Amino acid sequence: MAAAGKCPVVHGAVTQVGMSTMEWWPKALNLDILHQHDTKTNPLGADFDYRKAVQKLDVAALKKDLLAFMTQSQDWWPADWGHYGGLMIRMAWHSAGTYRTADGRGGAGHGNQRFAPLNSWPDNANLDKARRLLWPIKKKYGNQLSWADLIVLAGTMAYESMGLKTYGFSFGREDIWHPEKDVYWGSEKEWLAPSDARYAKVDDPASLENPLAAVQMGLIYVNPEGVNGKPDPLKTAAQVRETFARMAMNDEETVALTAGGHTVGKAHGNGNPANLGPAPEGADIEDQGLGWVNHVTRGIGRDTVTSGIEGAWTTHPTRWDNGYFDLLLGYDWWLQKSPAGAWQWEPVNIREEDMPVDVEDPTIRCKPIMTDADMAMKFDPAYRKISERFHQDPAYFSEVFARAWFKLTHRDLGPKSRYIGPDVPKENLVWQDPVPEGRKDYDVAAVKAKIAASGLSISDMVATAWDSARTFRGSDKRGGANGARIRLAPQKDWAGNEPERLARVLAVLEPIAAQAGASVADVIVLAGNVGIEQAAKAAGVAVDVPFAPGRGDATAEMTDAASFAVLEPLADGFRNWLKKDYAVTPEELLLDRAQLLGLTAPEMTALIGGMRVLGTNHGGSRHGVFTERVGALTNDFFVHLTDMAYTWKPVGSNLYEVRERKSGAPKWMATRVDLVFGSNAILRAYAEVYAQDDSREKFVHDFVAAWTKVMNADRFDLA
Numbered sequence: 164m165a166a167a168g169k170c171p172v173v174h175g176a177v178t179q180v181g182m183s184t185m186e187w188w189p190k191a192l193n194l195d196i197l198h199q200h201d202t203k204t205n206p207l208g209a210d211f212d213y214r215k216a217v218q219k220l221d222v223a224a225l226k227k228d229l230l231a232f233m234t235q236s237q238d239w240w241p242a243d244w245g246h247y248g249g250l251m252i253r254m255a256w257h258s259a260g261t262y263r264t265a266d267g268r269g270g271a272g273h274g275n276q277r278f279a280p281l282n283s284w285p286d287n288a289n290l291d292k293a294r295r296l297l298w299p300i301k302k303k304y305g306n307q308l309s310w311a312d313l314i315v316l317a318g319t320m321a322y323e324s325m326g327l328k329t330y331g332f333s334f335g336r337e338d339i340w341h342p343e344k345d346v347y348w349g350s351e352k353e354w355l356a357p358s359d360a361r362y363a364k365v366d367d368p369a370s371l372e373n374p375l376a377a378v379q380m381g382l383i384y385v386n387p388e389g390v391n392g393k394p395d396p397l398k399t400a401a402q403v404r405e406t407f408a409r410m411a412m413n414d415e416e417t418v419a420l421t422a423g424g425h426t427v428g429k430a431h432g433n434g435n436p437a438n439l440g441p442a443p444e445g446a447d448i449e450d451q452g453l454g455w456v457n458h459v460t461r462g463i464g465r466d467t468v469t470s471g472i473e474g475a476w477t478t479h480p481t482r483w484d485n486g487y488f489d490l491l492l493g494y495d496w497w498l499q500k501s502p503a504g505a506w507q508w509e510p511v512n513i514r515e516e517d518m519p520v521d522v523e524d525p526t527i528r529c530k531p532i533m534t535d536a537d538m539a540m541k542f543d544p545a546y547r548k549i550s551e552r553f554h555q556d557p558a559y560f561s562e563v564f565a566r567a568w569f570k571l572t573h574r575d576l577g578p579k580s581r582y583i584g585p586d587v588p589k590e591n592l593v594w595q596d597p598v599p600e601g602r603k604d605y606d607v608a609a610v611k612a613k614i615a616a617s618g619l620s621i622s623d624m625v626a627t628a629w630d631s632a633r634t635f636r637g638s639d640k641r642g643g644a645n646g647a648r649i650r651l652a653p654q655k656d657w658a659g660n661e662p663e664r665l666a667r668v669l670a671v672l673e674p675i676a677a678q679a680g681a682s683v684a685d686v687i688v689l690a691g692n693v694g695i696e697q698a699a700k701a702a703g704v705a706v707d708v709p710f711a712p713g714r715g716d717a718t719a720e721m722t723d724a725a726s727f728a729v730l731e732p733l734a735d736g737f738r739n740w741l742k743k744d745y746a747v748t749p750e751e752l753l754l755d756r757a758q759l760l761g762l763t764a765p766e767m768t769a770l771i772g773g774m775r776v777l778g779t780n781h782g783g784s785r786h787g788v789f790t791e792r793v794g795a796l797t798n799d800f801f802v803h804l805t806d807m808a809y810t811w812k813p814v815g816s817n818l819y820e821v822r823e824r825k826s827g828a829p830k831w832m833a834t835r836v837d838l839v840f841g842s843n844a845i846l847r848a849y850a851e852v853y854a855q856d857d858s859r860e861k862f863v864h865d866f867v868a869a870w871t872k873v874m875n876a877d878r879f880d881l882a
C-alpha cells in the first residue's frame with residue numbers, strides 16, 4: 164500500500180481521472196460546456212433520430228399500460244393506497260419544476276433527473292424508486308420512448324387515472340446521456356445550506372441570485388417547513404410567489420399547481436431520517452443505483468421517509484376532487500412536528516370522516532397535513548382570494564390546473580411546431596410564442612437584388628440579421644429570427660439592438676418584404692446573407708450563403724412582451740457589446756451565448772473573426788477591428804491577433820491599446836473578448852488555424868457555415 168501511494172502505475176490503472184485543468188486554474192475558460200451531449204456519448208448513435216422514432220410509438224397501448232401500472236403495487240416499493248399516482252406526479256413535477264425563465268435551463272426536456280446532481284438532490288428523494296418502477300414500461304417501448312417523455316406522461320396519466328381531464332400532451336423530449344455541465348444551480352458547497360448565500364437579503368425574495376429559481380441548494384422551489392426551515396406562511400408565500408414567477412407562473416397558476424399537486428398523494432416522514440443511506444451518487448454499489456435505502460428498519464409503505472413531513476393533504480388522496488380546499492379553508496391548523504421531526508401544520512378538531520385512511524390499512528384513520536407552502540395559499544391575501552374562488556368553483560379549478568400542468572410540463576419544449584402525438588392541443592397559447600407560417604414561393608433572387616440595391620451597408624445588414632437571430636436559446640428554444648419579433652416591443656427598444664439603426668434598416672427592408680410577399684423575418688436574414696456575400700467577394704472568395712425561405716411574422720397579439728425581457732442580451736461578445744456596469748465577464752457571456760446558440764468552440768471562433776472585420780461592433784465602435792479592410796471577409800482578425808509584431812496594453816477595464824512592438828506606435832484598440840482568442844490556449848490554437856496562409860478560404864466557408872447555423876437555429880421545420 165505504501166508503494167501504491169507513491170506510484171500511480173501500480174494502482175493498476177493509468178488513465179488520469181483526478182484534477183482537471185478547471186480545478187488547477189478555476190478561472191480558466193470552460194470550453195467543455197460547448198461540447199456536451201456529443202454523439203460519442205450517445206449509445207443510440209449519431210443516426211438515431213428520437214423525434215422520428217417516437218412517431219412510430221403505439222401511444223394508445225402505452226397509455227393503457229400506464230393506467231394499469233398505476234394500480235399494480237410492487238412489494239419492493241408498495242403504492243400508497245394501492246395507487247402510484249402521487250409518486251408519479253411528484254416525479255413529473257420535479258422534472259419540469261427545475262425550469263427557470265432567466266436562462267431557459269432546467270425543465271423536463273431532456274431526462275436530466277436520471278443524472279447527477281438532480282438524481283441525488285435531497286428534494287428528489289425516492290424519485291429514483293419512481294423511475295425504477297417505470298422501468299418495465301421503458302423496457303417494453305424501448306428507443307421509441309425517451310425517459311424524458313415517459314416521466315412527464317406518467318405524471319399526466321396519473322392525473323387521468325385519478326379523474327382529472329388533462330389538457331393535452333406532446334412527445335418529443337430527447338434524452339441526454341451524461342450530466343449537464345452548463346447549468347448553474349448555486350454556489351453553495353453543502354446540500355440545503357441556508358438561503359442566505361443566494362439572496363442579497365433573504366427577506367426580499369426578488370433579491371434571489373439570477374438565474375436561480377429555488378431558495379436552497381438541492382430544492383426544486385421553496386422549503387416546505389418555511390423560510391430557512393422556520394414556519395411562517397406569509398414569508399413562505401413571498402418566496403413561493405418569486406420562485407414560481409421565475410418558472411413563468413402567475414398567482415392563479417401557482418395556487419392551482421400547489422393545490423392540484425397536493426390534491427393527491429402524501430408526504431412521507433414516518434420514521435427516523437438517520438436510518439436512510441446516502442443519495443444515489445454516494446450509495447454503495449450493491450444498492451444498484453438506488454439511494455436513500457433504509458437497511459435498518461422496514462422503510463417502505465407507511466414507514467417511508469422522504470421529506471420528513473408525514474401525512475396526506477386530503478381525505479381521498481387518490482381522487483381528483485376539491486378536498487384540498489375543503490380541508491385547508493374548512494379547518495383551523497396548528498403547528499406540529501412529524502414523527503421524523505419536521506414542522507408541519509395539522510387540523511384542529513378534525514372530524515373522523517374527514518381523515519384520510521392509512522396507506523396500508525383502511526381501518527386506520529390518520530391526520531391530514533399542510534406544509535408551510537400550503538398554508539401560504541390560505542394566509543396570503545391574494546392567494547386566499549384565488550383559493551376561495553377555486554373552492555367555490557371546482558370546474559374552474561380543474562380547468563386552470565389542467566392548463567397550468569400542461570404549461571409546466573411543456574414550457575421548455577419550444578414552439579408548437581415541435582409538438583408530436585395524438586394529444587397535441589389545437590389551440591395556440593401565447594406562452595408558446597406562436598409564429599404563423601411564412602410563404603416559401605417568392606422569388607428569393609429578386610429580393611436579394613433589391614436588398615443589394617437598397618444602399619444598406621454591410622455592417623447594417625449583418626448586424627440587424629445577427630440581432631434578430633441571436634436571442635435564440637437552445638435551452639427552452641425561445642427567441643430567434645423566426646417571427647421577426649425584433650420589430651416589436653420590447654425587442655425593438657433594447658439598447659443592444661441599437662434602436663435607431665434598427666428602425667432605419669427596418670424602414671428599408673419592410674417594404675421590400677411586403678412587395679415580394681416574403682416575411683420580414685426572411686428578409687432580415689436575407690439581408691445579412693447579402694452583406695456576407697458582398698464581404699466575401701471583397702475578400703476574393705465567391706460564396707452563396709444557404710437560405711431556406713418560410714419564416715413568418717408574429718404580431719403584437721401573439722407576443723407576451725413581458726416574457727421576452729429575459730431574452731435581452733446584457734452582453735454579446737460577437738457584437739462587442741456589454742451593457743454598462745454589467746458584472747459578468749465578457750468571456751463568460753461569450754460562452755453563454757455560444758452555448759445557447761449551439762455553437763462549438765471552432766464555430767464561435769470563426770464567427771468572431773468574421774463579425775470583427777465586417778464592422779458589426781455595437782455602436783459602430785472600431786475597438787477590436789484589427790484590419791484596414793473593414794467590410795471584406797478576410798482572416799485579418801486572426802492574422803493580427805497572432806502576430807508578435809504587436810503588444811497589448813490595458814487602458815481601461817475592458818480596453819487594450821494594440822501597439823507596434825518596434826515603434827511603440829498605437830495601431831488599434833482591442834477588447835477583453837478579442838484577447839481571449841489570443842490568450843486562451845485552445846482558442847489560440849483555433850485562431851492559428853484561421854491565421855494560416857492556407858486557411859483564407861477555409862475561414863470564409865467556416866464563417867458562413869456557423870452564420871447559417873445561427874440564422875437557422877430556430878428553424879425546427881427544416882429538421
Ligand code: HEM
Binds near residue numbers: 250387423425428
Ligand atoms: C409550493 C411548492 C411546493 C412545496 C413546498 C411542496 C412540498 C412537497 C412535499 C414536502 C412533499 C412530500 C414529499 C414526500 O415526503 O414524499 C410533496 C409531495 C407532493 N407534491 Fe408537492 N410541493 C409543492 C408544489 C407542488 C406542485 C406544484 C405539485 C404538482 C403540480 C406537487 C405535487 C406533489 C405530489 C403529487 C406529492 C405527493 C407525492 C407522493 O404521493 O408520493 N407539489 N410536496
